[in-house]
Amino acid sequence: MNGSHGFPWEAFTANLGWAAAAALGVMLVTFLVALRVGVHRVVDVAWGIGFAAVAAVTCVASAGTGDPGRRALVTALTVLWGLRLALHIARRGRGHGEDPRYRKMLSRAPGNPDLYALRMVYLLQGALVWLVSLPVQAAQYVPGPMTAAAVAGAALWAVGFLFEAVGDAQLARFKADPANKGRIMESGLWRYTRHPNYFGDFCVWWGLFLITCDSAEAAAVSVVSPLVMSVLLIRGSGKRLLEQHMAGRPGYAAYVARTSGFFPLPPR
Numbered sequence: 001m002n003g004s005h006g007f008p009w010e011a012f013t014a015n016l017g018w019a020a021a022a023a024l025g026v027m028l029v030t031f032l033v034a035l036r037v038g039v040h041r042v043v044d045v046a047w048g049i050g051f052a053a054v055a056a057v058t059c060v061a062s063a064g065t066g067d068p069g070r071r072a073l074v075t076a077l078t079v080l081w082g083l084r085l086a087l088h089i090a091r092r093g094r095g096h097g098e099d100p101r102y103r104k105m106l107s108r109a110p111g112n113p114d115l116y117a118l119r120m121v122y123l124l125q126g127a128l129v130w131l132v133s134l135p136v137q138a139a140q141y142v143p144g145p146m147t148a149a150a151v152a153g154a155a156l157w158a159v160g161f162l163f164e165a166v167g168d169a170q171l172a173r174f175k176a177d178p179a180n181k182g183r184i185m186e187s188g189l190w191r192y193t194r195h196p197n198y199f200g201d202f203c204v205w206w207g208l209f210l211i212t213c214d215s216a217e218a219a220a221v222s223v224v225s226p227l228v229m230s231v232l233l234i235r236g237s238g239k240r241l242l243e244q245h246m247a248g249r250p251g252y253a254a255y256v257a258r259t260s261g262f263f264p265l266p267p268r
Helices: 009-014 016-037 040-061 068-093 100-107 113-132 134-139 148-176 196-212 216-222 224-234 239-246 252-258
Strands: none
Touching (some): 016 040, 040 068, 040 113, 068 148, 068 196, 113 134
8 A cells, every 4th residue: 555545556456356257157056047947148138237246345455445435335236237237138038049249159069058158248248347347446446535527427327317218218128019010219319319328338338447547557557448338339239239239120210310329319
């Protein structure tokens, strides 16, 4: 530590393994559940649960080290976000078979498809949970009271959480109406961005990162997290893959032409 208000590197690094164990444990249990139910799409539910587990374990491990208010805030925000996302995905997938993404991947798997899924899906997602959760981990070790950066981070998290929750609820209601089968959702938040849920995720993780910015050391070690999440959402498995899947639907090209691809803007 660098003085009474320095970042406690020794305590932080000593407990990185507990966070990794929490993420790995969630994924291994989920893998066993997937073998039991016969579909690997349940791993998507475990994504949010993994973050909640890492936050809770880190909160316990950091007791007596970081500021109690910041520890409570970042844990509560992460658990709320993770459990809401898990519940939403579980409801969305209820009664459905295997996700086409996993079916396609496993059809080309060398050797045992389940073991291939363990390596390429569960363990990979566990590693990503650990990496992306670095702000959640680092923030809990930051000493000293919260400043304007933490307040701004909590506000940005709230914007993101609102976009995700409202966008998901609007799309669920739209899909529940048989009259909308085959149509494109373009009302509510979906009028201003083609991906309000992904934009919400983006805000959530940059908001959690801002909460670490009361400490330059914590910010430096965790800035990789929102950067990785941004790449995943915009260029990786989020926006890019979904739009490839949607490209052939009637009316989608016109929707793309008038609606912002990510950041909310008035329709063109």
